[in-house]
């Protein structure tokens with residue numbers, strides 16, 4: 724894992740994030756039918772379930788008695804969100820924002836909003852949920868947009884956090900797992916819109932990035948990104964360079 728640096732943003736502290744080094748060191752093999760595509764399981768079903776349960780307890784405590792609106796970003800949050808919601812026993816409302824960061828087909832970080840928020844969040848407590856906090860470009864722009872709607876307060880919850888990749892000074896208040904710089908799929912996260920249905924979070928085999936079946940399915944932005952993919956089988960590190 725990269726060095727912790729950068730006074731411009733602070734890593735989340737307290738007991739919310741489970742650091743990668745706190746996870747069991749055992750490398751878990753994916754089920755046989757996924758082995759040709761998935762290198763290894765980074766976070767198992769059991770680890771996900773336990774962590775989502777703990778996040779839900781914390782969120783319930785922090786938002787008790789508040790007028791809570793959960794705003795989730797599509798599409799990567801669907802699996803995490805469905806599990807989290809079922810564990811939250813407090814009154815809440817739910818809405819979605821659709822975002823795509825590669826609508827323009829360039830490597831620019833311009834976000835395209837594919838679905839707008841419908842619920843009124845003014846004066847209410849918002850919990851903004853995303854699948855993964857990577858460079859922070861998505862959440863920083865969504866935050867600006869939501870702030871204009873004048874919520875009473877806004878907290879961010881992400882399943883995964885890759886702090887070593889951060890470009891924008893965004894901080895999540897609730898983090899499921901802080902992970903090293905792997906490109907991960909499963910539990911809602913995709914590669915070329917595939918793998919969202921894996922019940923675990925896994926690391927894609929490096930050869931899948933260049934797989935001819937996938938290249939035409941990728942957005943122009945992802946194709947550009949993948950030209951910068953560096954892989955080492957030994958260390959298992961994959962470095963996606965965002966331009």
Ligand code: IMP
Pocket residue numbers: 799853854855856857858859860861862905906907908912913914
């Ligand atoms: P950011 O704007 O760079 O923070 O990226 C946020 C979005 O990029 C996420 O919501 C994901 O859709 C996507 N993303 C970033 N890292 C990964 C990954 O490792 N696997 C799958 N999607 C990712």
Ligand code: MG
Pocket residue numbers: 796797798799800854855
């Ligand atoms: Mg996403």
